[in-house]
Every structure is written in structure tokens, then in C-alpha cells.
Amino acid sequence: MAAYKRVSESVALITLQNPPVNALSAAVRQGIVDTVERALSDPNVTAVVICGQNGVFCGGADIKEFGSNMSGPPLIPMIHAIESANKPVVAAIEGSALGGGLELALGCHYRIAHSKARLGLPEVSLGLLPAAGGSQRLPRLIGVPAALNLITTGRHVTAAEALQLGIVDQVTDHNTVDAAVKFALSVAGRSLDPRRISTYPCPQQPDLDALFEEVMQKVRRSARGAIAPIACVQAVRAAATLPYTQGMAREQELMATLFTSGQARALQYCFFAQRAVGRWRMPSGARWDTSKPRPVHKAAVIGLGTMGRGITVALAQTGLSVIAVETQEKQLMEAKQAVSGMLERGAKRRGVAPALDRIIYSQNIQAVADVDLVIEAVFEDVALKTKVFKQLSAVCKPGTLLCTNTSALDVDQLASETPNPELVVGMHFFAPAHVMKLLEVVYGPRSSPEAVATAMQLGKKMGKASVAVGNCRGFVGNRMLKPYVEQAFFLLEEGATPELVDRALEEFGFPMGVFTMSDLSGLDVGWRVRKGDGLVEPGGASGRSARVRQGRRYSPLGDLLCEHGRFGQKTCRGWYQYDKPGSRVARSDPWLHSFLEAYRAEHGLVARRIDHQEVLERCLYALINEGFHILDDGIAAGPEDIDVIYVSGYGWPRHRGGPMFYANMVGLAKVLERLEHYHQAHPDVPHLQPCSLLRRLVASGSPPIHRWGEVIKKLHSQL
Numbered sequence: 001m002a003a004y005k006r007v008s009e010s011v012a013l014i015t016l017q018n019p020p021v022n023a024l025s026a027a028v029r030q031g032i033v034d035t036v037e038r039a040l041s042d043p044n045v046t047a048v049v050i051c052g053q054n055g056v057f058c059g060g061a062d063i064k065e066f067g068s069n070m071s072g073p074p075l076i077p078m079i080h081a082i083e084s085a086n087k088p089v090v091a092a093i094e095g096s097a098l099g100g101g102l103e104l105a106l107g108c109h110y111r112i113a114h115s116k117a118r119l120g121l122p123e124v125s126l127g128l129l130p131a132a133g134g135s136q137r138l139p140r141l142i143g144v145p146a147a148l149n150l151i152t153t154g155r156h157v158t159a160a161e162a163l164q165l166g167i168v169d170q171v172t173d174h175n176t177v178d179a180a181v182k183f184a185l186s187v188a189g190r191s192l193d194p195r196r197i198s199t200y201p202c203p204q205q206p207d208l209d210a211l212f213e214e215v216m217q218k219v220r221r222s223a224r225g226a227i228a229p230i231a232c233v234q235a236v237r238a239a240a241t242l243p244y245t246q247g248m249a250r251e252q253e254l255m256a257t258l259f260t261s262g263q264a265r266a267l268q269y270c271f272f273a274q275r276a277v278g279r280w281r282m283p284s285g286a287r288w289d290t291s292k293p294r295p296v297h298k299a300a301v302i303g304l305g306t307m308g309r310g311i312t313v314a315l316a317q318t319g320l321s322v323i324a325v326e327t328q329e330k331q332l333m334e335a336k337q338a339v340s341g342m343l344e345r346g347a348k349r350r351g352v353a354p355a356l357d358r359i360i361y362s363q364n365i366q367a368v369a370d371v372d373l374v375i376e377a378v379f380e381d382v383a384l385k386t387k388v389f390k391q392l393s394a395v396c397k398p399g400t401l402l403c404t405n406t407s408a409l410d411v412d413q414l415a416s417e418t419p420n421p422e423l424v425v426g427m428h429f430f431a432p433a434h435v436m437k438l439l440e441v442v443y444g445p446r447s448s449p450e451a452v453a454t455a456m457q458l459g460k461k462m463g464k465a466s467v468a469v470g471n472c473r474g475f476v477g478n479r480m481l482k483p484y485v486e487q488a489f490f491l492l493e494e495g496a497t498p499e500l501v502d503r504a505l506e507e508f509g510f511p512m513g514v515f516t517m518s519d520l521s522g523l524d525v526g527w528r529v530r531k532g533d534g535l536v537e538p539g540g541a542s543g544r545s546a547r548v549r550q551g552r553r554y555s556p557l558g559d560l561l562c563e564h565g566r567f568g569q570k571t572c573r574g575w576y577q578y579d580k581p582g583s584r585v586a587r588s589d590p591w592l593h594s595f596l597e598a599y600r601a602e603h604g605l606v607a608r609r610i611d612h613q614e615v616l617e618r619c620l621y622a623l624i625n626e627g628f629h630i631l632d633d634g635i636a637a638g639p640e641d642i643d644v645i646y647v648s649g650y651g652w653p654r655h656r657g658g659p660m661f662y663a664n665m666v667g668l669a670k671v672l673e674r675l676e677h678y679h680q681a682h683p684d685v686p687h688l689q690p691c692s693l694l695r696r697l698v699a700s701g702s703p704p705i706h707r708w709g710e711v712i713k714k715l716h717s718q719l
């Protein structure tokens with residue numbers, strides 16, 4: 001919809017109306033076509049201003065329409081009609097002008113932006129390219145290098161940067177529509193020929209081929225298999241080398257390929273999934289919209305190791321006052337120095353003042369007496385955490401929320417050590433905590449909805465993708481990781497190498513394969529967990545029993561490497577070898593290959609040829625199968641929660657949507673069939689036994705992912 005009004009006698013004001021972001025739905029496009037026609041045919045109108053309702057110009061094409069048969073007037077002729085108009089059309093940009101919204105503005109003859117507005121062509125993050133002329137007009141307006149940067153990254157620019165780049169003509173701190181109307185009146189009657197961007201020649205660039213080659217290489221490296229960034233480069237190249245109409249034809253051709261690609265569907269699913277996880281719900285029926293978060297002004301962090309330092313930085317950068325507690329003086333001083341350094345570097349990057357004075361450092365836990373929320377981040381040891389929780393319960397004012405940063409421990413057990421278990425939740429941060437975007441907010445059976453709402457809100461303020469999950473071993477992310485890593489170990493036993501497994505996973509789109517990742521995080525981490533679980537047999541057992549633990553197949557390979565002192569990058573040796581401690585350059589290690597051969601010989605294992613497909617199916621389907629168990633157990637409320645966790649925190653390639661979306665794309669029947677096949681071949685591996693929910697979904701005709709909830713609900717109501 002678009003409203004039409006005459007202002008200042010001769011200016012037609014067209015207001016896009018489609019809350020919350022005035023997306024260009026069929027009705028909005030029709031509204032624009034009708035109102036522009038009306039303005040152009042009215043002899044009393046000398047100029048036109050286009051703005052958006054409620055302080056937002058336009059968030060772009062309506063992404064919800066992409067999955068359906070698109071009706072209504074298409075964008076390209078609509079924008080072309082505006083550009084060809086014989087009266088000046090001025091875009092009054094407040095809030096956001098993104099995607100099709102900016103393309104609409106580029107069709108206008110002038111653009112006036114509010115100083116707080118943000119502009120961009122983020123189509124690439126939805127698996128698309130700016131295909132309403134954006135890839136052809138922007139390079140003509142601001143030059144090839146700047147357009148390539150904006151279009152291939154999808155980044156939003158501030159009004160100030162937009163002015164500097166030449167995207168907008170004026171920036172105002174005042175009422176944007178008033179400024180645009182005044183501006184429109186001032187340019188009415190002037191020739192519009194110099195204002196039609198599609199008629200501009202693309203600014204000439206020396207070494208054009210070299211520039212495109214360089215950008216293409218950079219994009220290919222970072223795209224990890226995503227096709228949209230590559231198509232974006234190709235579209236801009238068309239703008240730089242072809243006349244406008246031919247460039248537009250190329251833009252359409254590239255867009256048609258992207259639009260129907262699974263990648264675009266996956267990325268658009270991610271967009272909505274990221275927003276859906278904010279609408280959390282608990283099995284008790286508590287929900288995001290009925291649970292009020294408590295205000296948090298002052299927070300405390302207990303324990304200033306790697307995690308505690310990162311959490312302190314994240315909290316201070318959010319604007320909270322923080323009490324940072326570390327009982328040992330030396331560690332406290334080291335932590336203070338490290339935290340200050342992180343804050344200073346972050347502030348320099350963002351061009352703001354470092355939030356150093358928001359933090360008070362203390363050795364005394366009594367200092368947290370008046371905080372609203374505490375995040376305990378001491379060593380991952382249940383006895384130590386229990387002791388800290390008891391101290392906190394005695395020290396903190398009534399009603400203080402007690403959060404534990406743990407990656408696997410039982411949140412409910414810790415809660416039971418406090419007089420107010422309803423105030424306890426888990427906050428599972430990922431290292432480095434001030435950088436990583438994921439936060440699992442873990443509720444126990446006794447956590448109050450208010451406590452969950454508060455932790456979720458705090459996570460959002462810290463800029464994290466915050467996902468509420470139930471309490472179980474490893475929560476969602478680490479619980480699913482276990483069968484994935486386990487399969488990788490088994491594949492080594494059966495004949496694969498770390499290089500082969502990692503290459504298959506990296507070609508799939510992970511930034512690192514499982515073994516490179518294990519070297520980075522340290523093999524000793526998993527070793528400690530397995531020891532805690534009673535899985536590690538000191539000195540390594542021999543014979544068949546060495547590969548069976550607790551009645552199921554077990555691979556001691558990781559334990560054996562640790563016994564050789566191979567902890568990964570930090571010791572220069574792990575699954576690979578490294579030139580110096582902490583080096584990221586993994587080199588193949590002949591020792592490891594000989595070790596694997598000797599291991600197989602000792603255990604009577606005959607190496608066989610393993611291909612990439614088997615690596616992917618075994619590792620990924622085992623992980624996905626655990627995802628179905630998690631849904632079945634009610635630990636995650638829906639597949640979107642799992643997918644956001646994997647995309648935001650575990651390196652799952654965004655253009656593949658997340659593990660559950662991927663299973664949906666591959667076909668649930670196929671995933672089930674392959675799991676059955678592998679389970680038959682490896683009956684001693686319970687993680688390969690297909691989950692009953694997966695069977696149920698297949699039996700229900702493999703409904704699309706957004707309808708899985710119906711099957712899960714039906715299953716639970718029958719229990």
C-alpha cells in the first residue's frame with residue numbers, strides 16, 4: 001500500500017505503508033505504480049517525494065513472497081518508470097533503505113537521508129543479488145570498487161558514509177520528509193537527464209580485469225561454496241563492461257539461477273530462523289511474550305579465565321557496570337590487563353571510547369552483593385561451581401539472577417544447591433565470548449520464565465544470537481557434536497586420514513574440518529571430558545576391549561594422541577604438525593599416518609577406501625540424527641533453534657541453512673535410508689540408529705520443515 005497526499009501545494013508525497021519495515025509486497029508495488037502515475041498525470045504536481053511510514057524508508061522486497069508465486073507489478077519496470085519521470089522524484093530516507101528499498105531510491109532522481117539512516121544492498125546474505133537494477137546502477141553512481149564492496153559483502157552503510165560515497169545527495173538531522181519536500185521544490189523544473197543513473201557511463205577503472213580477478217579470488221575464498229557472492233561480482237562486471245540494457249539482461253540471468261537455488265532458500269530460512277528463536281517457549285508453556293525480563297544495570301563475572309574475560313568485555317561493551325571477580329591477585333592483575341586491551345582494541349575498531357571505567361575488579365566475592373545478575377565462569381568443575389553458587393546465594397541481594405557459564409554441566413544440579421533455584425539459568429558462551437555470536441540460554445525444570453527472559457534479553461543486548469534450550473548433557477550444540485566427532489574417529493580407524501575427512505567437511509562449507517578444529521581447541525579438552533565420563537582407560541587397553549566402552553564401539557585414538565603429549569596447535573603436534581606453538585598452518589604429519597597404520601594393525605582393522613560422500617553422510621547424518629533426538633526430547637523447541645545454534649556457533653555453512661534444514665533439503669527419507677544403511681553396517685554405534693522422530697516424520701510423508709512441529713506435538717500428546 002502507498003498513501004498519496006499533496007503537500008506544499010505542488011509536491012506529491014507518496015508514503016509506503018507496510019509495517020514494520022515497509023517491505024515491497026505486491027500491494028506496496030501496486031500502490032507505488034498507482035500513486036506515481038497519479039502524480040505524473042496531475043498538472044498541479046511539480047515534484048514527487050517518496051518516503052516510508054513510521055520512520056523506515058523500506059526494508060526491500062518482501063522476503064515472505066519469495067516462496068510463493070509472485071504477483072503484482074514487477075520492481076524493474078516500476079523503478080524504470082520513476083527514473084524516466086519528467087518531474088523530479090526525491091527519496092526521503094529514514095531508518096533503513098535496504099535491498100529493493102535502496103534500488104527504488106536509486107531510481108529516484110535525488111536522495112535525502114536522515115543522519116541515523118542505514119543503507120545497503122544486503123541481497124547477497126539472502127543468496128541473491130540486487131536484481132532490480134541495483135547491480136547496474138550502483139557502480140555507475142559510485143564506481144566499481146566501492147559498489148563491489150557493498151554488493152559482495154551486503155554491508156549496511158551509515159548516512160555519512162553514503163554521502164561520502166555519493167549514494168545520497170544530502171543528509172539531515174531534522175525532519176527528513178520536510179527536508180526532501182523543500183529540496184524537491186528547489187529542483188522542480190530543472191532538467192532531469194543528468195539525474196538518471198542508468199544513463200551514466202560506468203566510471204572507468206584502470207586494470208579492470210586485474211581488479212575483478214582479485215575480488216573474485218577473495219570472494220571465492222571467503223564464500224566457502226556460496227554462489228551468490230560470485231554472481232554479485234559477475235553482475236557488477238556486466239555493469240562495468242556492457243551497456244545498461246545488456247547489463248540488466250545479465251543481472252536477470254544471474255538472478256534467475258540464484259533465485260531457484262537451494263542456497264537462496266537456505267539463507268532466507270536463516271533470516272527468519274534468527275528472528276524466530278527470539279520467540280522462545282519452554283515445555284512448561286512459558287513464552288517470550290508473556291514473560292517479563294528483569295532490568296539488569298549491574299552485573300558480575302566470577303572467574304577471569306579466558307571465558308570470564310570475554311564475558312566481562314561483552315557486558316561492558318553493552319553498557320553495563322561490571323564487577324569482575326578473581327580471587328588470586330596475580331590472575332586478577334593479568335585479567336585486568338587483558339580485558340583492558342580487548343576493550344581498547346574493540347573501541348578503536350568501532351571508533352568509540354573504551355568502556356574501561358565500567359569495570360570494577362575485585363578479589364572479594366562480597367563485592368557482588370548489590371548486582372542484578374551474576375555470571376559464574378570458573379573452571380568447568382561441578383564441585384567448584386557448586387561452591388561458588390553457595391557463596392553467591394549467601395552474598396547476593398534477594399532476587400539476583402545466578403547464571404552459570406558451562407558447556408555441559410547439569411544446570412539443575414547447580415540450581416538445587418541454591419535456596420532459589422528459579423533464579424538459576426545456564427549461559428553457555430562460546431570462545432572468545434566477546435566475539436562469538438552464539439549464546440545458549442539453558443533453563444532447568446525449575447528456572448523461572450522471568451530468569452530465562454532476562455538472560456535472553458541480555459544476550460540480545462550483547463548482540464548474540466540467543467537460543468533458549470533445555471538442560472541435558474552438552475545442551476544442543478555440544479550434544480550434537482559428539483556423534484559427529486565420534487564418526488570422524490571411526491572413519492580414521494576404517495582407513496580415512498585426517499586430511500581426507502577435513503577436506504570433505506571443508507568442501508561442504510565448514511571453515512575447518514573436525515581434526516583441524518580439534519587441534520585448534522586442544523585435544524586435551526575432549527580427553528578431560530571423556531575421563532570425567534569414565535571412558536578413558538589409563539595407559540590404553542589392548543585387544544578388542546580397547547575399542548568398546550560401556551557396551552558400545554569406542555575409538556581411543558584421541559586419548560592415545562594425548563598420551564603422546566599431542567594436544568594440538570599449542571604443542572605443535574596433534575592430528576597435524578605445526579611449525580610453532582599456536583601456528584594455524586596445519587601440515588600433514590607422517591608420524592600420524594604411521595601411527596594410524598600401526599593402530600589398525602594392532603586391532604586387526606583393514607583399511608578400506610573411504611570417499612567424501614561417506615565422510616559427509618556418516619558425520620553429518622549422525623549429527624542430524626542427534627538433532628532429531630533433541631527435538632523429540634523437547635530440549636530445543638523447534639528445528640530453527642538447532643539451525644541457528646549450528647550456523648552461529650559451530651561453523652555450519654549458512655548457505656546450507658543449518659543441519660535440520662539440510663536434512664529437509666536432502667530429503668528425510670534419504671537421511672533415514674542412509675542412517676539405516678550405516679547402522680546395519682555398524683550395529684555397535686547407537687548414534688547411527690535412526691531416531692524415532694525421523695521415522696515418524698518420514699511416515700507422515702516428510703512434511704516441510706515449518707510443519708515438523710505438528711508431528712512432534714502429535715507424538716508428545718500421544719505419550
Ligand SMILES: CC/C=C/CC(=O)SCCNC(=O)CCNC(=O)[C@H](O)C(C)(C)COP(=O)(O)OP(=O)(O)OC[C@H]1O[C@@H](n2cnc3c(N)ncnc32)[C@H](O)[C@@H]1OP(=O)(O)O
Pocket residue numbers: 020021023059060061062063064075096098099100101122123126128129130131132272275276
Ligand atoms: C526481485 C527480488 C529482489 C530482491 C531484492 C531485495 O530487496 S531482497 C531483501 C533485501 N532486504 C533485506 O535483506 C533487509 C532485511 N531486513 C533487515 O535487515 C531488518 O529487518 C531491518 C530492515 C534492518 C530492520 O531490523 P530490525 O532489527 O528493526 O527488525 P527485524 O529484523 O526484527 O524485522 C522486523 C520484522 O520485519 C520482518 N522483515 C524485515 N525485513 C523484511 C523483508 N524485507 N521482507 C519481509 N519481512 C521483513 C522481520 O522478519 C521481522 O518480522 P518477524 O515476524 O519478527 O520475523
